[in-house]
Amino acid sequence: SRVVKLAVIPGDGIGREVIAQAERVLDAVTADSGVTFEKTPFSLGADRFLQTGDTLSDDDLAAIRSHDAILLGAVGGVPGDPRLKDANIERGLLLKLRFELDHYVNLRPSKLFTGAPGPLSDPGEIDFVVVREGTEGPYVGNGGSIRTGTPHEVANETSVNTAFGIERVVRYAFELAERRRKKLTLVHKTNVLVHAGAIWKRVVDTVASEHPDVAVDYLHVDAATIFLVTDPSRFDVIVTDNLFGDILTDLAGAVTGGIGLAASGNINPDGTFPSMFEPVHGSAPDIAGQQKADPTAAILSVALLLDHLGLRDEAARVQRAVEADIASRDRARSTDEIGDAVLALLQA
Ligand code: NAD
Ligand code: IPM
Ligand code: MN
Numbered sequence: 001s002r003v004v005k006l007a008v009i010p011g012d013g014i015g016r017e018v019i020a021q022a023e024r025v026l027d028a029v030t031a032d033s034g035v036t037f038e039k040t041p042f043s044l045g046a047d048r049f050l051q052t053g054d055t056l057s058d059d060d061l062a063a064i065r066s067h068d069a070i071l072l073g074a075v076g077g078v079p080g081d082p083r084l085k086d087a088n089i090e091r092g093l094l095l096k097l098r099f100e101l102d103h104y105v106n107l108r109p110s111k112l113f114t115g116a117p118g119p120l121s122d123p124g125e126i127d128f129v130v131v132r133e134g135t136e137g138p139y140v141g142n143g144g145s146i147r148t149g150t151p152h153e154v155a156n157e158t159s160v161n162t163a164f165g166i167e168r169v170v171r172y173a174f175e176l177a178e179r180r181r182k183k184l185t186l187v188h189k190t191n192v193l194v195h196a197g198a199i200w201k202r203v204v205d206t207v208a209s210e211h212p213d214v215a216v217d218y219l220h221v222d223a224a225t226i227f228l229v230t231d232p233s234r235f236d237v238i239v240t241d242n243l244f245g246d247i248l249t250d251l252a253g254a255v256t257g258g259i260g261l262a263a264s265g266n267i268n269p270d271g272t273f274p275s276m277f278e279p280v281h282g283s284a285p286d287i288a289g290q291q292k293a294d295p296t297a298a299i300l301s302v303a304l305l306l307d308h309l310g311l312r313d314e315a316a317r318v319q320r321a322v323e324a325d326i327a328s329r330d331r332a333r334s335t336d337e338i339g340d341a342v343l344a345l346l347q348a
Helices: 012-030 047-054 058-065 089-100 163-178 196-210 221-230 243-256 296-308 312-329 335-347
Strands: 003-013 035-042 071-073 105-111 129-132 138-144 153-160 185-189 215-220 237-240 261-266 274-277
Touching: 003 012, 003 058, 012 035, 012 071, 012 296, 012 312, 012 335, 035 312, 058 089, 071 089, 071 296, 089 138, 105 243, 129 163, 129 243, 138 243, 163 185, 163 196, 163 237, 163 312, 185 196, 185 221, 215 221, 221 243, 237 243, 261 296, 274 296, 296 312, 296 335, 312 335
Parallel strands: 003 035, 003 071, 071 274, 129 237, 185 215, 185 237
Antiparallel strands: 105 129, 105 261, 138 153, 261 274
């Protein structure tokens, strides 16, 4: 029978709390699927760095790479904690995994579930996917600072946009749009970021000619934030660069009932490297250890993982259980209680 080797990185803060619930759901839904999940836990993150001084060793990376997929909670400490400066958990661990494992599609679906406590009075139907480029843009770390700390400091952070990198993610986005409502919106800032904007626009126009049935739209990122709040049902597939996608997906999470519901996949569509599934949110030091975190985003990330592995029925069962749970929420519940409820609905 089929064996899936899954690397599990619970990480820091609420990452560990939400992954505990996500693992229970994964175990339950795959119990009689005929697929065996062999899980390897990896202790990585800010806490591990504070204990051992390691961020992500070559051995860690090689071990993770030998798995079929990765489930991650969240990594990072209290923003600005000086003890974590050298670790740079965000770059040295999370982005290193995304870059080394060539996660060029950062897939972030946003759906307003019935009963979800969204902030909009008249949201309409919200169901879109942000296809965020995952390996380039201002995230690559190109740049530097001179005369650092002086009144004459100059700090540059260069955005890298390659034809190769843009084309592959844009192609993925068009293929996704073909399978959905056939509408694709490019989000950028072509009026100011003229060099990067021009290549993104050109690549989208070129690939669009191969998909005549997909309606293509363009929005500047500032306008996109307006429409995400005033008219979110206009979106189907949004394709955008690494930084704009980061910002838009926290907003999208807030608009669809809270960041605690927002799941994501860091996908290597070629299958050369394991893809990684994680909630959009971080380690939330402000609520960590208090059982206040909503594990739904982590549980929905399990659904994305199952779908990616071709376990469509299992993915759909998790999705349905979560939807039923959200529809029946009537009071504030702890992290574990939400996990209990989803498990019960799964077995119902
Ligand atoms: P955050 O997402 O951790 O928290 C933002 C706000 O959302 C907080 O008020 C938090 O309590 C709330 N929140 C987040 N997840 C929630 C959940 N499941 N249920 C209920 N409320 C939730 O963002 P931040 O505070 O900017 O970052 C904290 C740390 O996490 C930083 O070190 C950051 O770098 C890191 N981070 C990691 C990831 C990741 O591992 N993928 C993602 C984002 C941030
Ligand atoms: C996310 C996070 C990361 C990002 C950080 C922690 C590097 O905000 O997954 O959205 O910016 O991609
Ligand atoms: Mn983010």
